[in-house]
Amino acid sequence: MFEVNENYLKLPGSYLFSNIAKKVSDFTQAHPEKEIIRLGIGDVTQPLAPAIIEALHKAVDEMANADTFQGYAPDLGYEFLRNTIAQNDYKARGCEISADEIFVSDGAKSDSGNIQELFSQDAKIAVCDPVYPVYVDSNVMAGRTGTYDPKTETWSRVIYMPTTMENHFVPEFPKETPQMIYLCCPNNPTGTTLTKAQLQEWVDYANRVGAVIIYDAAYEAYISEEDVPHSIYECEGARTCAIEIKSFSKNAGFTGVRLGYTVVPKDLKSKNASLHDMWARRHGTKFNGAPYIQQRAGEAVYSQAGKAQLKEQIAYYMKNAAVIKQGLKDAGYTVFGGVNAPYIWLKTPNNMTSWEFFDDLLERANVVGTPGSGFGPSGEGYFRLTAFGTYENSLAALERIKSM
Ligand code: MLT
Incomplete structure (x- = not known):
């Protein structure tokens, strides 16, 4: 019988973003009527710039x-x-x-x-x-x-x-x-x-x-x-x-x-x-x-055209970042990032673990983020939201989180 690269077997579970995708897909199957806002994986939402x-x-x-x-x-x-x-x-x-x-x-x-x-x-x-x-x-x-x-x-x-x-x-x-x-x-x-x-x-x-x-x-x-x-x-x-x-x-x-x-x-x-x-x-x-x-x-x-168009695209995402960051701060969250990067890094409230907050956010606000512990043990107790969504969705997600 052939033998495999045993090192692969040491990897715990599946890749972080595959894990999240699976959880979200299970949730949508159970609640097809809920409209989910995805601020989990750092995937872009704006179309390619005209020059490109x-x-x-x-x-x-x-x-x-x-x-x-x-x-x-x-x-x-x-x-x-x-x-x-x-x-x-x-x-x-x-x-x-x-x-x-x-x-x-x-x-x-x-x-x-x-x-x-x-x-x-x-x-x-x-x-x-x-x-x-x-x-x-x-x-x-x-x-x-x-x-x-x-x-x-x-x-x-x-x-x-x-x-x-x-x-x-x-x-x-x-x-x-x-x-x-x-x-x-x-x-x-x-x-x-x-x-x-x-x-x-x-x-x-x-x-x-x-x-x-x-x-x-x-x-x-x-x-x-x-x-x-x-x-x-x-x-x-x-x-x-x-x-x-x-x-x-x-x-x-x-x-x-x-x-x-x-x-x-x-x-x-x-x-x-x-x-x-x-x-x-x-x-x-x-x-x-x-x-x-x-x-x-x-x-x-x-x-030249590409640079100008992409400058606008980046400004668009960074406006989302600023809005999410400020909104969370106003709601009493402790928030980092969002100034030199399109990621907002927040402390989970009420000492929740990262995954507890993930589940809570998905169930009550129908918003997907990324649990901090998925990025390493010191990420426990933190949570990541991306600014790569649309402006409308960023605002809507923020409102939902605030009303939780
Ligand atoms: C992320 O969400 O961390 C990234 O989008 C994943 C990646 O770039 O591969």
Whole structure:
């Protein structure tokens, strides 16, 4: 009989958002008359911007013509997109990143799940707690996280760095030295950020202890405060210790289009290997490139019209965030986030657990959110609402929550 990768069997339950979807589907089946407002998964609701639609149409037409048809995309991404990213996301911000250090992919989720393959089996990971569940789960699948303790909901070989209201959502350097450090900034789920000075301390720390920071900047476009960095490469020394992962999902509504990229600087080397070369080798073997049509759409994100239209789209979601945050505050909730990120992070009322509040909200207000404990043990007692809904639904959800 064949044997399976036993590491998969160690994963408790199903993936957080699949779990929620199942609960909501059970509820709708039992109460088909109830109108649910979904502020759970961070999925966008606004249609693609006109500049992006135009680029998509044009690219589709090119595929219909033998002279302009495109087959396999280069596995690291088309030059036109890599150059555009290097110029706009890095050079324009004074960061020294070149086009050949950018690897275009089908999204930040795949990259943040796959990047751990480059590290040794016994590399120890450190994660902020709470954080996007993909980082820990993908390392569980790889057999790097030791054993699971259902009581504490922690893995024996994962270093958890609590980020809660008590430490103002700023992780402390761990006592034990990790080799991989996952930082998500602005953070999913708390919506909080690190200042440039705080991030610089992490870069210095990583260089000092010989660790690699895997920096997930999926929500970068939502940063509104001056002292929050848009890229880790704004920090001195980041080229020798940091990988940066970016998404087109949140800044341009590509959750259903799929496009992202990862930056692996050429200076990022272990004793005997270049992570850049290894990631290139991996792309070559396991990936046939993000589709041409999507990459043309990605290019349009950086066009003048695209930039202007997306600025409006982001302002739309951030208006939702401001309304939800203020409304909850007025109703007596303790609320965080929502300033540099489209997530509102609230303390559950009356000492309810995160899942108790989830059930209560679903049953009494017919509103779906995400239980904080799904993002890590220190998320217990917190709850996440997204600002990615429509304005009307955000207002309606708020009214329902207030009247609970
Ligand atoms: C979330 O809700 O945390 C995200 O939308 C999930 C994702 O980006 O994969």
